[in-house]
Amino acid sequence: MFETTKLTQWIIAHGVSQTVLEILIAMCIVSTIVSITRYIIGSKTYGIYSPIILAIAYSYTGLRYGLAVTIVVILSSLLSYSILRKIRMHYITRIATNYTILAIVLIFFFIFIDTFKLGLENMSNIPPLAFISIAALSDFFIKQYIKKSLKTSLTTLLGTIFVAIMGWFVITREIFSDFVLNNLWIIPILAIANILLGMYKGLRIKDYFRFRFTAKEDDK
Amino acid sequence: MINSVQKLKREILGLNRRNQEYVRPYNSPSSKAIADNKIQTKRVLKKELIKTPEVYKLIRSKKQLEFLDWDSLPKSFVIKPNKGTGGNGIIVFYGKKKGKYEWIRPNGTSMNRRDIILHIENILEGRFSMGSKSDIAIIEERIKTDTLLKQYSYRGVPDIRIICFNQVPVMAMLRLPTKKSDGTANLHSGAICTGIDIGTGITTYSMHMKKSPFLSDTYEMTDSTIDLKENKPLSGIQIPFWNELLEIALKCQEVSGLGYIGVDIALDAEKGPVVFEMNARPGLGIQVANQAGLRWRLEKIKDVKIKSIKHGIRVSKNLFGGEIEESIEAISGRKVLNITEKIYIYDKKTEISKSSSRRKNTKELVRAFMDTGILTSRIDPKLANRIGYMQAHKDFNKTNIPENFNSFKQAQEYIDKHEQKVCKDTDIKRLAKIIEDGEIRIRPVFDVPFKMAKEYKVSEFVSSNSADSIYPITLGRVDLSGYLIDTSNTF
Numbered sequence: 027m028f029e030t031t032k033l034t035q036w037i038i039a040h041g042v043s044q045t046v047l048e049i050l051i052a053m054c055i056v057s058t059i060v061s062i063t064r065y066i067i068g069s070k071t072y073g074i075y076s077p078i079i080l081a082i083a084y085s086y087t088g089l090r091y092g093l094a095v096t097i098v099v100i101l102s103s104l105l106s107y108s109i110l111r112k113i114r115m116h117y118i119t120r121i122a123t124n125y126t127i128l129a130i131v132l133i134f135f136f137i138f139i140d141t142f143k144l145g146l147e148n149m150s151n152i153p154p155l156a157f158i159s160i161a162a163l164s165d166f167f168i169k170q171y172i173k174k175s176l177k178t179s180l181t182t183l184l185g186t187i188f189v190a191i192m193g194w195f196v197i198t199r200e201i202f203s204d205f206v207l208n209n210l211w212i213i214p215i216l217a218i219a220n221i222l223l224g225m226y227k228g229l230r231i232k233d234y235f236r237f238r239f240t241a242k243e244d245d246k
Numbered sequence: 247m248i249n250s251v252q253k254l255k256r257e258i259l260g261l262n263r264r265n266q267e268y269v270r271p272y273n274s275p276s277s278k279a280i281a282d283n284k285i286q287t288k289r290v291l292k293k294e295l296i297k298t299p300e301v302y303k304l305i306r307s308k309k310q311l312e313f314l315d316w317d318s319l320p321k322s323f324v325i326k327p328n329k330g331t332g333g334n335g336i337i338v339f340y341g342k343k344k345g346k347y348e349w350i351r352p353n354g355t356s357m358n359r360r361d362i363i364l365h366i367e368n369i370l371e372g373r374f375s376m377g378s379k380s381d382i383a384i385i386e387e388r389i390k391t392d393t394l395l396k397q398y399s400y401r402g403v404p405d406i407r408i409i410c411f412n413q414v415p416v417m418a419m420l421r422l423p424t425k426k427s428d429g430t431a432n433l434h435s436g437a438i439c440t441g442i443d444i445g446t447g448i449t450t451y452s453m454h455m456k457k458s459p460f461l462s463d464t465y466e467m468t469d470s471t472i473d474l475k476e477n478k479p480l481s482g483i484q485i486p487f488w489n490e491l492l493e494i495a496l497k498c499q500e501v502s503g504l505g506y507i508g509v510d511i512a513l514d515a516e517k518g519p520v521v522f523e524m525n526a527r528p529g530l531g532i533q534v535a536n537q538a539g540l541r542w543r544l545e546k547i548k549d550v551k552i553k554s555i556k557h558g559i560r561v562s563k564n565l566f567g568g569e570i571e572e573s574i575e576a577i578s579g580r581k582v583l584n585i586t587e588k589i590y591i592y593d594k595k596t597e598i599s600k601s602s603s604r605r606k607n608t609k610e611l612v613r614a615f616m617d618t619g620i621l622t623s624r625i626d627p628k629l630a631n632r633i634g635y636m637q638a639h640k641d642f643n644k645t646n647i648p649e650n651f652n653s654f655k656q657a658q659e660y661i662d663k664h665e666q667k668v669c670k671d672t673d674i675k676r677l678a679k680i681i682e683d684g685e686i687r688i689r690p691v692f693d694v695p696f697k698m699a700k701e702y703k704v705s706e707f708v709s710s711n712s713a714d715s716i717y718p719i720t721l722g723r724v725d726l727s728g729y730l731i732d733t734s735n736t737f
Contacts, residue, residue: 065262114364117373173334173374178434227267229260234251235464237258237533 031208044207048197049082051206054216056081056193061223063192068232069185072166077186081193083159087152089194095132095160096187102131103164107171121168128164132157257539259530264506268411268544272505273526280502281526282376284328284384287502294501296494297520299324303385311366311383316347316359319385323349325365327374328382333432335374337365338388338402352401352429389520392513394486398422398471398478402429405512406442406485408495409528409540411505413552415492415562416543418442419535420449420485425473433531438468440480441536445567447488451537452480465534487519489559496555498524506544508532581699582730589614589719591625592695594634594673598702608633614698614719616731622678623725625694625707626718635692638673639709642690647677650685657686678708699729 038044056078063069071077084092106127110120138144163186170179197203206212229237259268273281280286288298302323305311321342327335337357339349347359357365366383368374375381388403395404402423409417419439423429426436433439433455441450453465454472470477485491495509498521508528514520533540543566552558590609597603610632627639645668651657657679665677674690682689694707698721705725 068261114360117368117371174332175435225266227260227263229255229258230262233258233260233530234254237254237530237539238250 029208031210033210034208037210047207048203051203051210051213052082052085052193052197053078054213055196055206056189058216058220058223059192059196060189061220063185063189065223065226066230068230069188070182071186071189072163072170072182076163076166077189077193079159080163080186080190081197083156084190084194085198086156087160089191091152092156092160092194093187095135095157096163098131098135099128099161099164100167100183102128103168104171107168117172121165124164124168125161128161132161254539257542258533259540259544261530263541264527264530268506269527272411273507274503277503278526281504281507281524282329284326284330284523285382287521287524290501291498291521294497296497296501297514297517299389299520299522300387301384302387305366305370305383305385308367308370311363311370320387321349322388324384324386324388325362325369326384326386327369328384329375329379330369330381331374331376332434333430335365335369336430337362338429340388340401352423389512389522390515392486392515394483395420395422395513396515398474398480398483400425400427400429400471400473402427402431403512405431405510405522406491407508407510407525407528407532408491409506409508409532410495410499410558411507411544412547412550413496413499413555413558414547414550414565415444415495415559416547416566417532417536417538417540418444418491419532420483422471422480424454424471433529438472438480439465439531439535440483441532441538442485443567444492445563447485447491449481449483449485451535453534465531486513491519492559492562493555494519494521496558500555581728582732583616583699583726584732586613586615586717587698588612589721590697591629591633591719592697594693594695596695598695598697598704604702609697612718614721615715615717616726616729617720618723618726618731620680620720620722621724622680622691623694623705623707623722624680624710624712624715624720625692626715627709627711629718630692630694630707630709633694635673635709638690638692641672642668642674642709647688650687651679652686654679654686657688661688675706680708680710682710682712683714698725 034047037047057074060071060074060077064071080092080096087095103124106124107120110123115123163183166186167179167183170182280290285301285304288301291298302319303314305314322338322340324339325335325337330336338352339357340352341350342348343350343356348356349358349362350356369381369383372380391399391403398404399422404420404422407419407421408415419441421431421433422438422440423431424436424438428435431437436455438452438454440452442448443450452468452470454468456464456466468480470479491511494511495507498509499505499507502524504524504526506526506528508525510522510525511519512522530540546565547561550561552561588611590611592598592604592609593607596607596609610629612629631639645664647660647664647668651660661677661679668674668677668690673692675693676691677688678691679686679688681687689708689710691706691708693704695702695704696719697703703725707719710720
């Protein structure tokens, strides 16, 4: 759609594949979205890594399939954790057991999808790393559940998925990714935008709701 | 709506500003390291003779845990991670089952030796610590809550958080454990937060987190405790040792080197104030509890030079005290007035309900004295002349009313006989019998438009030239109904 620029051609000619370049651009975009949602909106995510990796994973699995796998991962983690919490065991072994159970559940999930032909037949084309990336969410989810509470962990999970969906939406628009691929100057612009966001001192949108009690207007 | 948003922007301290303008510039990494480390905090505070809960055991490794002398532990104690955050990993034990190595928790459940070992191992592995780094488990004394605060909390230990900046206590709140918070004073777990008037140490508004599962950080107001057998009102509680608590908070700030600090203090029934924790990044929920913003308070004291702890407390009380009055207004529906207040007196022609008329006519700012000992308010004749009653005074003086009367009865009889004639064709509304300079006199009454405590009204004022009064206006019971008079700020 856009004419490939000389800079892009030069980068590709030096052994950087277009896919790698696209992923790196996606990383910049999603991380900027994370910054905006954190410091302007006030929504929390599991750090910056998980929404990036989740958005990129969704771009490979497709949103519908990606979300289905995410739900399976979370339900399986919740189930295995609630069973395992009754057993006295060390923390790391608990997480490791959780992953093992998750792997079994995912295998059955894929068989279930295939058996009932649930419209996700192109499963074999999806890189396995995409599934592992989504499965890694389990660790973040359980860690926060243990450390804080189920409510906090679920709220952060929703924030993470929300950002990942936004990231997925942006990076899967062909016109957009094509444009950025051929206008690489946008990357330093994103860096500047992040620096400016980093210096933002104003209230987050969430703060307006949180502190609305204190804004009772004076009688005139 | 727009005004509310602007007010929030002006007054509220958000997380972005807290981190950028206060935590980073005023809290050095070395100071933060002290606050983030409970053992180091205790060490530093001990040097300044500030009380902290007594440490029974420090467990640094699994080896030490293996050799823990369980018999040496008291019936009640607390286990906490050295570098824990947000109250995570803290377990309180209230008692021990007889003849067993089993300790009872606030919710009634018990933990045996194996459970406790597992919990301590989790602490050592860093499950509850910042950055999940390996940690130290502290076994320390359980605070026995002060009897006054005990009646307001569900099992756990209530604490008082005081935020200090630039050696001035800026805001304070009381955190009360509830059934929902499982005996902890953590607001996110469901504890109640109650604002404290920094001037007096009296509690004001109370809030607690909404039950909504996904709307985190949203609060609702509560007037009383939530789940006690007999719920009690939460406003108006005088926090014991208030001045001492402010002093302790400032001492903590001094020794820690933290420019912006939150100090958590509990009141022990025997020891008095005991510092639980120093916080280098205190949460912002305190603004909700106090229904007031931190931002403008912090900005107000940013450049103030504080000479001593006492000076810091004085500045704080003068600048930020007084929330109690607003709170009483909110609860009782009555406004609180000081014993003297500045009020506006308008020209007699002013139609006080119309803003155009108020703007058009002259007004005078005067200090009024609140006197519940008199019924009708009084105005100095000179002031009455200035607002347009000069002719009325001249008319009154022409009437040859006797200087004084022997009794109220006699004065009333005179009024009944002559009032109509005196008031006819003049601005005098009626005549009143009053005691002035020890004598019973008859004086003219005028309608005076005025503004007090944001309210506009017209009321009857007796023109009185009492030598005793230094104020041009004395407000009586007629104009003070619906108000509470605060005599603490007298003169």
